[in-house]
Amino acid sequence: MKLSPLAYALIGLAAAEPQTGYRLRQVFETTPLGSYSSSPGSIYPALTKLVKAGLLVQKLNKFGKKQLYHVTKTGTERLNDWLREPVSVDEIANHIDHALLRFAFLANIEDQNVSRDFLLSFQNATNIHLNNLKMFMESPESQALTIHGRLAMDNGIRNYEAHLSWAQYAYKEFTQ
Amino acid sequence: MKLSPLAYALIGLAAAEPQTGYRLRQVFETTPLGSYSSSPGSIYPALTKLVKAGLLVQKLNKFGKKQLYHVTKTGTERLNDWLREPVSVDEIANHIDHALLRFAFLANIEDQNVSRDFLLSFQNATNIHLNNLKMFMESPESQALTIHGRLAMDNGIRNYEAHLSWAQYAYKEFTQ
DNA sequence: CCAACCATGTAAGCTGTTACATGATTGA
DNA sequence: TCAATCATGTAACAGCTTACATGGTTGG
Numbered sequence: 254m255k256l257s258p259l260a261y262a263l264i265g266l267a268a269a270e271p272q273t274g275y276r277l278r279q280v281f282e283t284t285p286l287g288s289y290s291s292s293p294g295s296i297y298p299a300l301t302k303l304v305k306a307g308l309l310v311q312k313l314n315k316f317g318k319k320q321l322y323h324v325t326k327t328g329t330e331r332l333n334d335w336l337r338e339p340v341s342v343d344e345i346a347n348h349i350d351h352a353l354l355r356f357a358f359l360a361n362i363e364d365q366n367v368s369r370d371f372l373l374s375f376q377n378a379t380n381i382h383l384n385n386l387k388m389f390m391e392s393p394e395s396q397a398l399t400i401h402g403r404l405a406m407d408n409g410i411r412n413y414e415a416h417l418s419w420a421q422y423a424y425k426e427f428t429q
Numbered sequence: 430m431k432l433s434p435l436a437y438a439l440i441g442l443a444a445a446e447p448q449t450g451y452r453l454r455q456v457f458e459t460t461p462l463g464s465y466s467s468s469p470g471s472i473y474p475a476l477t478k479l480v481k482a483g484l485l486v487q488k489l490n491k492f493g494k495k496q497l498y499h500v501t502k503t504g505t506e507r508l509n510d511w512l513r514e515p516v517s518v519d520e521i522a523n524h525i526d527h528a529l530l531r532f533a534f535l536a537n538i539e540d541q542n543v544s545r546d547f548l549l550s551f552q553n554a555t556n557i558h559l560n561n562l563k564m565f566m567e568s569p570e571s572q573a574l575t576i577h578g579r580l581a582m583d584n585g586i587r588n589y590e591a592h593l594s595w596a597q598y599a600y601k602e603f604t605q
Numbered sequence: 606c607c608a609a610c611c612a613t614g615t616a617a618g619c620t621g622t623t624a625c626a627t628g629a630t631t632g633a
Numbered sequence: 634t635c636a637a638t639c640a641t642g643t644a645a646c647a648g649c650t651t652a653c654a655t656g657g658t659t660g661g
Contacts, residue, residue: 257620275640284570285562285585286578288523295621297642320640347464353581360575368577386461394460399536401544402462404599405529408592409461415591416584423580433648451612471649473614496612611658622647630639 254306256331258351259289259299264308264324264332265358271312271321274300286357288350303328336362339374345382349416365427372424379417386410430482432507434527435465435475440484440500440508441534447488447497450476462533464526479504512538515550521558525592541603548600555593562586 256264266272266280274297281291290296300322303309308328311320324332336359344352352375359368386409389395395406432440442448442456450473457467466472476498479485484504487496500508512531520528528551535544562585565571571582 259621273640274642275638278640285522285565286581290621292622293640293642294623294644297640299620301642346461353584357577357581360577389461399533400602401533401536404595404602405462405533408529408595408599411591411595412588415587419580419584419587423584426576426580435649449612450614451610454612466649468650468652469612469614470616470651473612475648477614606661608661609659611656613655613657615652615654617651617653619650620648623645624643625645626643627641628639629641631637633634633636 256335257299258348258354259295260303261332261335261358262289262354263296263299263303263322264328265354265361267309267322268324268329268332268358268361271314271323273319273321277322286354332358333362336371337367340371340378342378342381342385345375345378345413345416346385369424369427372420372427376417376420376424379413379420383410383413383417386413432511433475434524434530435471436479437508437511437534438465438530439472439475439479439498440504441530441537443485443498444500444505444508444534444537447490447499449495449497453498462530508534509538512547513543516547516554518554518557518561521551521554521589521592522561545600545603548596548603552593552596552600555589555596559586559589559593562589 262281263277266277272280277300278291278293278296280286281289281296300309304311304322307325308331309322310325312323313319314321336355338355340352340355356368356371356375359371362368386406390403390406390410395402398406438457439453442453448456453476454467454469454472456462457465457472476485480487480498484501484507485498486501488499489495490497512535514531516528516531532544532547532551535547538544562582566579566582566586571578574582
């Protein structure tokens, strides 16, 4: 079964520390890391689905006060697989927030080589995408572009350049 | 009735030049300006919906060969209203691609003051969002962040700084 | 004449949003 | 005790994706 980004976000947060449904909603509402729903109508159905799929379990905390979602072994495996997927050009071009979400959750993986690999793969895909954009800029198709069209393209290019330089900077943080 | 970004994209493209459904799909598939569907299952239902709503009409071209979608008067009004909406912080924070789409379609509006207003409003919202991010960075909540979390935040900040400097550059293009 | 492309659609399914609804706990 | 916050859910609906399906046109 394929999981949605929201589902991975829920698993990732529960992997860092067991959470209540309510607490998870708050994270999506208050931190910048969540452009995700935060509405009960999306979180709770998603959580029960993950429990049914065997990726999360609900357990009472030590004093039997709170129902907390914990990640199962299968859940951890699924999370790790997701985190280790190389960054694709499509992910960079259309779902870069997804890539950043994955990066944030790499904190759960001890081995810093995984983070390094991720960042190299991120750089690589970003480079390819930047080339595509620049080639499009020089294609006959784009010569007919309006000022607005050109500027919008320019925005894209500047942006991915910022992403690239970030990835290079971030990489250095993992090579002490 | 509220329209989806895809609907506005369809209207905007038809406003620039009457289009066939197939041609619209190609635009979404081949140009970088469309992270939108491009699948027939999304385009055609959306088009017929817009026709029913009276925002588009299908007309045969001069030689009766092709069915082209044209924008109606109401359609043009709806498009213009959408284009003139000020850029909100939420749009910058969570749907910046949507803002860029709107900017690209401002090409349809003669009066360059509208583009200038848009860019000022874009700058303003981006500034506010940047402040929010920086404040979060200094909040106690973020002190517990992992290296990954901090770097992900840093990515966001760099990015919005790039957007800001782009908006300033673009503004100058409209003040000859 | 046949492959490639033009052109348009439908049906099933999944995800998420909005809105509605409920009840427990806790601090002033 | 009462308001705020914690906490969890459901139902209706909208939107998009995937997959399936069909037929016309055009160039080699």
